[in-house]
Amino acid sequence: MPIQETLRFLNEFQAVLRKKQTQIDPLTFGITSPAIAAMVTWLSNLWNFCLVLSLLPGLYLWVLIQFDALGPNPVEAFHLFTGIWSLRFLCLTLLITPLQVVTSWRGVAPFRQLLGLTSFFYAALHVWGYLSIDHALIWTTIGQDLLETPYLWPGLLAFLILLLLALSSPKQGKKLLGKNWKKLHRWIYVAAVASILHYVMQLKGNLADPLFYGLIIGLLFASRIVIWIRNRQVTRLMIPRPRRLGDDDEEASGLTHRQGRGSAAGASKTTGILNSRS
Amino acid sequence: MKLFQSLPENRVTDPKVWEDRRRLLQLMGTGAVLTAAPFVASEERPSSAGSGRMNLDSSLRVTPEFATTHYNNYYEFSFDKSEPAELARALKTEPWTLEVTGQVEHPLKLSVDDLIKRFSPTERIYRFRCVEGWSAVLPWRGIPLRDLLLAAAPLSSSRFVAFTSIMAPELMPNQKSRKLLDWPYREGLRMDEALHPLTLLATGLYGKPLPAQNGAPLRLVVPWKYGFKSIKAIVRIEVLPQQPLTTWNQQAPDEYGFYANVNPAVPHPRWSQATERPLASSLHEPRMKTQLFNGYGDQVAELYSGLDLKRYF
Numbered sequence: 001m002p003i004q005e006t007l008r009f010l011n012e013f014q015a016v017l018r019k020k021q022t023q024i025d026p027l028t029f030g031i032t033s034p035a036i037a038a039m040v041t042w043l044s045n046l047w048n049f050c051l052v053l054s055l056l057p058g059l060y061l062w063v064l065i066q067f068d069a070l071g072p073n074p075v076e077a078f079h080l081f082t083g084i085w086s087l088r089f090l091c092l093t094l095l096i097t098p099l100q101v102v103t104s105w106r107g108v109a110p111f112r113q114l115l116g117l118t119s120f121f122y123a124a125l126h127v128w129g130y131l132s133i134d135h136a137l138i139w140t141t142i143g144q145d146l147l148e149t150p151y152l153w154p155g156l157l158a159f160l161i162l163l164l165l166a167l168s169s170p171k172q173g174k175k176l177l178g179k180n181w182k183k184l185h186r187w188i189y190v191a192a193v194a195s196i197l198h199y200v201m202q203l204k205g206n207l208a209d210p211l212f213y214g215l216i217i218g219l220l221f222a223s224r225i226v227i228w229i230r231n232r233q234v235t236r237l238m239i240p241r242p243r244r245l246g247d248d249d250e251e252a253s254g255l256t257h258r259q260g261r262g263s264a265a266g267a268s269k270t271t272g273i274l275n276s277r278s
Numbered sequence: 279m280k281l282f283q284s285l286p287e288n289r290v291t292d293p294k295v296w297e298d299r300r301r302l303l304q305l306m307g308t309g310a311v312l313t314a315a316p317f318v319a320s321e322e323r324p325s326s327a328g329s330g331r332m333n334l335d336s337s338l339r340v341t342p343e344f345a346t347t348h349y350n351n352y353y354e355f356s357f358d359k360s361e362p363a364e365l366a367r368a369l370k371t372e373p374w375t376l377e378v379t380g381q382v383e384h385p386l387k388l389s390v391d392d393l394i395k396r397f398s399p400t401e402r403i404y405r406f407r408c409v410e411g412w413s414a415v416l417p418w419r420g421i422p423l424r425d426l427l428l429a430a431a432p433l434s435s436s437r438f439v440a441f442t443s444i445m446a447p448e449l450m451p452n453q454k455s456r457k458l459l460d461w462p463y464r465e466g467l468r469m470d471e472a473l474h475p476l477t478l479l480a481t482g483l484y485g486k487p488l489p490a491q492n493g494a495p496l497r498l499v500v501p502w503k504y505g506f507k508s509i510k511a512i513v514r515i516e517v518l519p520q521q522p523l524t525t526w527n528q529q530a531p532d533e534y535g536f537y538a539n540v541n542p543a544v545p546h547p548r549w550s551q552a553t554e555r556p557l558a559s560s561l562h563e564p565r566m567k568t569q570l571f572n573g574y575g576d577q578v579a580e581l582y583s584g585l586d587l588k589r590y591f
Contacts, residue, residue, distance in 0.1 A: 065561065070561075071348070071349070071360065072344065072345035072346075072348050072349035072359075072360075072557050072558055073345070073349060073412060073555065073557055073558070074558075074559070074560060074561055075555055075559065075561060076412070076555065078561065133561050133562075134555070134564070134565055135553075135564060135565060136564035138564065141552070141553060141565070144550065144552055145550045145552065145553065147550075148545040148549070148550035148551075148552065149545070149548070149549040149550045150547070150548050150549075151548050151549060201548050202548065202549065204410070205458045205459075205529065205530075206353075206357035206457075206458060208357075
């Protein structure tokens with residue numbers, strides 16, 4: 001029965017999500033071919049699954065190119081396709097943190113990294129398309145075009161930010177940069193705003209599409225501000241009196257506070273989680 | 279006294295015209311050659327009409343018909359270039375009446391059939407350059423606007439020609455919702471531009487009647503200007519003593535000038551105009567360099583001698 005199998009699959013999937021189990025057992029579905037079983041096992045890892053999903057638009061683009069199906073203006077279609085998918089994955093990257101807060105789902109970092117790198121991947125295709133496909137790497141024309149085309153400037157800024165974030169994305173980069181890593185990666189907000197600007201500035205007047213993505217990014221920003229304010233309020237609750245300048249023995253006041261009130265333990269726990277989510 | 283009154287006003291020659299008589303004759307000669315240019319139907323075969331003087335050089339490759347008819351800026355219907363091909367079918371182009379009014383001695387009101395019967399259409403292969411940075415090579419059929427205007431006989435006080443598109447909010451979604459532009463779409467030309475032999479009132483494309491999405495049943499084609507000047511679905515032509523208000527110029531005067539001559543040296547405020555992307559060009563072809571007056575400089579540059587093209591863009 002397909003319904004029963006679907007239910008069983010969902011159960012399995014839930015188990016994976018709850019980390020009770022790391023992979024779906026192919027035998028559950030009566031798959032006996034070792035190659036297919038290996039593939040199902042590999043795909044049943046959520047991260048691997050997301051990796052495949054994130055490469056699907058690229059695969060689709062490749063198929064369109066192979067079949068010469070990009071429409072009346074293929075080069076423009078290439079630009080629009082890679083640009084819009086980079087922006088979409090940028091939105092998804094920004095969606096991960098609010099999602100974590102709402103669902104209390106731990107272990108989102110690898111997914112955020114995957115989505116961010118995918119956004120960079122499409123942005124890189126976009127830039128390569130501009131330099132190589134559209135301008136055949138003729139640098140004098142490219143130079144003049146860059147000077148005379150203001151809508152390219154925020155696009156270039158967004159790409160350079162994504163490039164830096166992608167380069168510093170591996171574990172080694174995180175270790176090397178220490179505290180600065182987080183500061184650097186906050187620039188993703190600037191990249192998001194810049195790419196919307198890049199989108200708006202090239203249109204002749206109908207701004208519905210970029211405004212849609214702008215709205216999404218705006219909502220994601222707003223959710224972060226809400227989280228930030230909540231964090232601050234929780235922190236304030238923990239502090240018995242307003243701190244004055246020079247009152248810098250933080251640890252001591254923290255200690256007094258924790259010993260002083262029973263509810264504080266709960267509050268500090270909440271703060272801990274919220275901080276880890278920001 | 280009586281003799282003077284009976285002399286039609288438009289018969290009085292403007293001194294500027296007889297001063298430039300030689301130039302006008304030259305232009306008319308060019309028009310005759312252009313009319314004789316063979317129409318090339320094949321998109322692959324280069325035009326054999328090559329002649330430096332006409333600027334229809336042999337490298338002109340006619341854009342594939344599918345690209346031309348499925349990549350249309352027709353904002354009355356949609357802001358998406360692929361949609362007018364489907365949506366514009368709603369526009370009924372028969373019956374259609376064109377009105378020629380204003381400062382003319384013989385105001386005209388005629389159907390498209392009358393127009394075609396009265397003025398013999400010619401075939402012209404023209405480059406087309408959009409202000410957005412894409413271009414095409416299109417095999418038009420149409421009547422020189424000059425012939426129509428001279429039949430209406432503009433008065434000597436006339437300096438400009440204004441064109442108005444159809445207003446049909448029931449058929450045109452963005453007119454109904456009053457989106458973006460001040461409808462109906464309006465364009466304009468200086469009288470000498472309108473009388474130029476290259477300026478065409480198109481009735482056909484690729485040897486067929488004009489498709490709805492390309493501006494049926496009548497559209498303007500001014501090949502040395504950005505595409506937005508080439509107004510579609512014209513219902514009225516008005517001869518005026520002063521410069522008319524035009525749609526895109528009203529919408530964003532610093533971005534879309536009244537002249538809108540193709541000029542690689544004058545960038546749009548937000549993008550370069552130095553190069554262009556021909557429609558249907560593959561991923562292996564780089565952009566093309568844009569030419570001053572879209573390559574028609576040897577025929578139209580004189581219209582603008584002494585004009586600061588950066589200021590009057």
